[in-house]
Amino acid sequence: MPEQYRVRAATDEDGEFIRGLRRRNYMQNAPILRIAGLTADEVVESMEEWTDRSLEGMDELDSIRVTIAETEAGEAIGYLMLLWPAMDDFSQLPQGYIYDIGVTRQHWGMSVGAMLVKDAEDHVREQGGAFIQLNVNAQNGRAVEFYRKNGYLEEWKVLGKCLFGPES
Numbered sequence: 250m251p252e253q254y255r256v257r258a259a260t261d262e263d264g265e266f267i268r269g270l271r272r273r274n275y276m277q278n279a280p281i282l283r284i285a286g287l288t289a290d291e292v293v294e295s296m297e298e299w300t301d302r303s304l305e306g307m308d309e310l311d312s313i314r315v316t317i318a319e320t321e322a323g324e325a326i327g328y329l330m331l332l333w334p335a336m337d338d339f340s341q342l343p344q345g346y347i348y349d350i351g352v353t354r355q356h357w358g359m360s361v362g363a364m365l366v367k368d369a370e371d372h373v374r375e376q377g378g379a380f381i382q383l384n385v386n387a388q389n390g391r392a393v394e395f396y397r398k399n400g401y402l403e404e405w406k407v408l409g410k411c412l413f414g415p416e417s
């Protein structure tokens with residue numbers, strides 16, 4: 250029989266699990282132009298510092314909703330961080346924003362990610378929101394495909410250029 254998974258609200262005790270899993274995924278999500286010349290350890294360190302800076306103070310906000318996917322036995326296998334309500338400055342309406350998602354590698358491809366995203370979408374919809382946005386690293390083909398499969402379409406592409414080097 251296939252294993253059943255469920256989604257629950259995260260607690261403080263899940264902090265270490267989330268941090269560890271996020272750390273293992275940093276290489277796939279780092280900005281390629283700006284990590285040129287850094288070692289893998291330096292990339293992970295820079296990504297962790299950046300994440301800590303952007304999350305600083307968010308714990309106290311009501312607008313951050315962290316969920317955990319777990320097995321029937323209660324083993325945490327994934328997380329999703331949703332910002333709701335986040336203001337869409339284009340429509341001036343509150344929207345959901347998926348800050349981050351991760352699933353442990355041995356559970357990839359088993360719809361755990363889809364379940365976490367659906368739960369976030371249901372929450373936003375129930376709260377009266379009509380739109381969810383997120384940023385994804387353009388090099389992270391798996392995540393891009395995953396979001397497409399879940400109905401997300403590209404609206405913007407964020408481009409960059411290094412001003413020193415062969416392309417300048």
Ligand SMILES: CC(C)(COP(=O)(O)OP(=O)(O)OC[C@H]1O[C@@H](n2cnc3c(N)ncnc32)[C@H](O)[C@@H]1OP(=O)(O)O)[C@@H](O)C(=O)NCCC(=O)NCCS
Nearest residue numbers: 274350351352357358359360361362363391392394395398
């Ligand atoms: C992206 C991620 C959350 C998806 O979680 P998941 O539980 O594996 O997702 P699901 O099982 O719901 O969906 C898998 C889908 O991803 C896509 N996918 C699966 N394997 C793939 C591969 N090798 N290459 C490209 N896309 C692939 C497919 O669209 C697949 O759908 P399908 O099973 O119907 O074919 C997970 O791979 C992950 O944790 N990645 C590392 C963290 C990360 O990059 N997060 C995004 C930062 S915003």
